[in-house]
Amino acid sequence: MSLASSNGSAHSQWSDERISFDVVRYWVLLKSWRWAIVLTTAAAVLTTLIVAKYVLIKQYRAIAIIKPISHKSGLAAAAGALLGGESGIGGMFGQGLFGGVGQPQDRDPEELMAMMRSYAFTMALVKKYNLAPHLLAESPLGKLDPRSGEWRLYKIMKARFICDFDYRSELINAYFSDPDPLFAERVLGYYVDTLRSQLRNQTVGGATVAIQSLEEEATRTQDVLLKSELYQLIAEQIEDQKRAQMDADYSFRVIEPPIAPPEKYFPSVAQFCLLALLLTPIVMIAGLFTHAFVVKTLQTLRMLEQNANRRRDDRISLHDDRSGTGAAFGLAGADTDNRL
Secondary structure, eight states: OHHHHHHHHHHHHHHHHHHHHHHHHHHHHHHHTHHHHHHHHHHHHHHHHHIIIIISOOBEEEEEEEEEOOBOOOHHHHHHHHTTTTSHHHHHIIIIITSSTTSSBOOOHHHHHHHHHSHHHHHHHHHHTTOHHHHTTTOGGGGTSHHHHHHHHHHHHHHHEEEEEETTTTEEEEEEEESSHHHHHHHHHHHHHHHHHHHHHHHHHHHHHHHHHHHHHHHHOOOHHHHHHHHHHHHHHHHHHHHHHHOTTSSEEEEEEEEOOSSOOBOOHHHHHHHHHHHHHHHHHHHHHHHHHHHHHHHHHHHHHHHHHHHHHHHHHHHHHHHHHHHHHHHHHHHHHHHO
8 A cells, every 4th residue: 555655656746747847848948939039029010010001902991871761651551451451452452562662661671781782783883883993903804704804893892892780779880991982982872872772763663563553443443432542542652652752761861971981991000910919929939839849759759669679679689598598508408418
């Protein structure tokens, strides 16, 4: 029991001494490389400063804030009640024909953002306002293949345009980045105008279909009271249609028009330099410790291999010695027998 305890104490002491030795060895290694680490870090920070300030293309980001507007007039419900409720013609009018103006309708922010990110919306905007020369100024090869050029334009616009929705304030924040802040402002304004135009066209088109359907139903019905109510609905629908055509804020309201702050959005020189200041010594120290660990491991493996080879050679030598001694004794015994 005391022998096992003494062996455990000896092993624990040896482990503690080895850990202390490794810590000291790494500390000595770090101390010997301290000036190299300091100078390399300073060089990395200086290089990062020069690249971020003078080499990387500066990007300015314009921002616009819009709020979707919902319209609730009860027109669809009234049409449904007049024409038979949820079934038959009334259901058709209440659910299908009033998908545009006048229906209890919420402009889904996710739908609006998906529309602005879509390929059709983006390329319509690029072609309408002739943005290709500015966007492809740095890659003229994209003009050789029209389809490739269009896809490259879409990828450029998609990378520069960002929008998100704040569920608390129910506002859509739209951003567009470009080296020219005025161009970024202008393009973001194009996004807002194009979205307004497409929503207006959808609304007016849906209202036109609804008006035609109501007029057909009013022409077919023989009920004077029902016909009067239908014409009243048609008048309200036409009024809403005209309001959608005239009112710029019918589908959404612009809370903050496109504006690009004078401060550049990218690159942030301070952040880049701070990253270089933190990452350079960490990478160098990790590299030094890894190299020292690998070298130490290889030395240990080589030493173990040498010890194994030495023990094997000793066993072979011992076996040969024993074989030689046995053979000598055997010859001596044979000579003795012959003499006898």
